[in-house]
Amino acid sequence: MEPYTASTVVTSIKEDGNGHWHTLENSPFYAEGGGQPADRGWIGTLPVLDVQIKDGEVWHLLSESLPTGKAVEVRIDEDVRRDHSIQHTAQHVITAILEDRHGIRTLSFGIGETDSSIEIETATMDWAHVEALEQEMQQLIFENRPIRVYEIPKEEVDRARLRKETDRTGMIRIVEIEGLDYNACGGTHVETTGQLGTIHVTAMKKVRGNLRLTYVAGNRAIKATQQARAALRTIHHTFSTTNESVAARVIEEHTIRLEREKEIKTLEERIAKAKVEAVLKEDNYVALHVGRTEAETLTTAIIERIAATGRIAVGANYGTQKLFVMHDGTQDIAVGTFLKAALQEMQIGRGGGNHKQAQARFTSVAELEKGIEEIVKRLQEGVLPC
Template sequence: METEKLFYHDPYLCSFKAKIQLAKRDEQGRHYVVLDQTAFYPIGGGQPHDTGTLDGMHVDDVKEVEGELRHYVDESFEFGKEIIGEIDWKRRFDHMQQHAGQHILSAAFEETYGHKTISFHLGKEICSIDIHTNELMDGELHKVEELANRIILENRPIETKWVSKDELANYTLRKELSVSNNIRLVIIPDFDYNGCGGTHPNSTGQVSSIKILHWEKQKKNIRVYFVCGNRVLKQLEEKHGVIQKLTASLSAPQEELEIAANRVLQQSKEYEKSISELKQKLMHHEADSLLSQATLIKDRRVVKSVFQNRPMQELQYIAKYITGKTSDHLVLFVNNADKKLQFVCASGESLPNDMNKLVKRVLPKIDGKGGGTKHIAQGGSEHVITAEELMELLVCEI
């Protein structure tokens, strides 16, 4: 079946009659049918596929595979059966708005600053285009958006035309075509001429509006995120809802939200700093207490303790604090965490003990992993032994 004989490119044809020409399963076992004609748009050209029903059965995917326009359904159909197809109009019209809006926005970028569009993505919530430039200013975005919305307000016609390769010389196309036969142009007179097989409304006014949301660098290009039509209203509703909640939470009107939020963030940073300093003092006190309980083992002063679910960063800090305060002590800490055993070994500068070698001797006996330096090392394993047994093992390997 030749795709150009179908009428899926008619954007307003949402209910149609057709006949089942093929009913099969694909390589993954999914049911699909091929029709003699269809209003379903398949995925392609940056535009998602249509959804809808065939005789009430849901169509969740449409794609062109090896010349077949496949409509994926839940169950098989009888070959030759005449069916009624229905397109999900809300989804279709949304895609029409976004796709036509992309044409207008891309043309506005090229018209205003000469930035060509190199790719387009029509997402479920937000659309994006990649434009060929490595620098973009907010003022430029404002001018582009202003031009795009002016074209929309002028309610210019959006025309489609099938042309031959020889006829292309009559049009100034914005980008090179990807096909050489069955060429379909989408035209906004005196503004944009573009080869495209997607669905579009019949006037720019039906796009309603375009809003650029933000942009980011993408390799050597700039990715611009935007929404069109009903999505603009949805974005406004969602963002206004967030603003209303923040206004209540921060006790500040909309125009002062940024100042209020920055004030809260600054206070939070100050609180975090105070908490960190207090926590550090507590760990110093804990370290001093542990140091006072050091015991003599193999002619070494050893500070050892078993902890329950302590962050390793804290144990490493306490161990370093002790060995920094006194150069002739060893530190052996074991942490009994929920999912595994962890341990930290540290030695003072004046001791000959190598903590990394100590850890390497212990790890094979507990099927663990770890390592470190001469003065501090750490490791961990599954609960193959108890925390107390691990401590005994560390003491034996001193």
């Protein structure tokens, strides 16, 4: 029988909102724990959706129920098991190097669907340190050090070498990387450091005064490198750059964009001032501005300026199909309540707000125009909700 397959028997069943949980007479599946996700695979033809340990028993989640006593063939998804083993072993390597060579302790660890992370007890690491760490890890991978996994009685554990004290009793499962790590661990691991392929740190973030390092190893590292390379090719093609010039070109484009945004903001302020002056020439209690092609930010800036004059300002933005109603607080009308009630009566749009300002969104320009006409008419005629 292959190491990823087994013949066994269903021993018990229970159900919850997730599906049907089964225990087996003997299970080769790794249950979620210690930062490592559960194995995936099949029981018969049914995919195993999750594996958890509860009260010392291994429970397997299936979409359908199998009868107790049924003989079944089970198979672990070898690719998922290998991937999890690589990511977990990579964590052992990172933790050992950081602690033994740099005095930095690992606080927590977890494997995600696309990357993994460890939280480490430092706040001073930078990318130069990360790149040096990656070089140290790659050297250990090149050395292809053997990794032994075995069980020994608790009294035979070498306490002086143990990475972290364990509260387990009876037989203790030891994971030993030759010359690097001696750890009590129940997870799955590869057989040599060479099987890790490579380990890349992809992100670094401060958390609770410490640092969280996100990393990928094995095929995940290859995929991350390919994605980064594809993104870089796109940048090269767009800006006609090389690896040596791309950073300077991106910074240049960013600087140009910031300058353009400043210019646009200055122009928008001038446009807003001119449009407000045009609206205010009409001596109406309700002042209307319709922005057919302008950005929403310009529409709201114009409406806010009109409202600041003491009038009730109504604005519309065709691009976002939004309607705005505002005043400066000197009007008695609660525009949020008014707008919500009017929309409910018309059975179009959705919106609301507070005493001074409100907004609504519509599903089409036709609805928006209908809303503008009715809202302005009601405000001018004083048709307000009780």
